[in-house]
Amino acid sequence: MNSLSIFTHTGLELFLREITATDIPQIMTLERSAHTHPWRQSSFEDCLKGRQKCWLAESKNLLVGYVVVTHGGGDAELLNISVAPQFQRKGIGQCLLAHAVNCVKGKADMLFLEVRVSNRKAIELYSKEGFFEVGQRKNYYPTVNGHEDALLMAMQLDPI
Numbered sequence: 001m002n003s004l005s006i007f008t009h010t011g012l013e014l015f016l017r018e019i020t021a022t023d024i025p026q027i028m029t030l031e032r033s034a035h036t037h038p039w040r041q042s043s044f045e046d047c048l049k050g051r052q053k054c055w056l057a058e059s060k061n062l063l064v065g066y067v068v069v070t071h072g073g074g075d076a077e078l079l080n081i082s083v084a085p086q087f088q089r090k091g092i093g094q095c096l097l098a099h100a101v102n103c104v105k106g107k108a109d110m111l112f113l114e115v116r117v118s119n120r121k122a123i124e125l126y127s128k129e130g131f132f133e134v135g136q137r138k139n140y141y142p143t144v145n146g147h148e149d150a151l152l153m154a155m156q157l158d159p160i
């Protein structure tokens with residue numbers, strides 16, 4: 001299995017490795033703690049069976065985050081990025097995003113993502129890492145009492 005060790009800009013050592021089916025229960029625990037509208041378990045199971053690249057980050061044998069990215073037809077899409085609430089703002093999201101970009105470099109020209117307009121933390125991260133706004137999808141996400149818009153963002157990758 002592929003794995004690598006990297007340091008966040010705060011000096012935290014992370015071990016990155018591909019997600020396997022046995023990781024899904026703890027991934028779901030983190031997913032539910034990080035999102036108001038978490039993915040279903042079946043979404044992760046489908047990603048493991050598909051062409052998606054699914055990687056997790058561990059610190060001292062503890063799951064601290066994960067990222068899911070896919071590519072096809074010259075484009076790539078960031079599908080999920082999550083960091084455990086107690087480990088946020090330590091540079092883990094930045095490392096996971098950089099790793100996702102590396103996974104699709106040479107396989108796509110553009111990397112796209114969708115994010116809730118209210119998700120300031122994620123929008124800050126994406127903007128800092130070179131994503132720019134390319135559009136909006138009206139009422140795209142459910143909220144507790146209605147819907148909210150999605151921001152569509154993109155990053156230019158090196159030409160294939």
Ligand SMILES: CC(C)(COP(=O)(O)OP(=O)(O)OC[C@H]1O[C@@H](n2cnc3c(N)ncnc32)[C@H](O)[C@@H]1OP(=O)(O)O)[C@@H](O)C(=O)NCCC(=O)NCCS
Nearest residue numbers: 034081082083088089090091092093094115121122124125
């Ligand atoms: C979005 C998320 C992945 C960021 O992960 P993280 O590990 O906390 O992010 P990092 O520590 O790498 O932060 C990198 C940069 O993002 C921005 N950022 C991150 N958290 C922020 C916050 N709370 N407020 C403002 N900016 C923030 C900052 O620019 C930060 O750089 P800095 O700390 O040097 O100022 C994390 O908050 C998360 O898992 N949120 C819940 C799930 C989610 O919303 N996923 C994205 C769905 S589209």
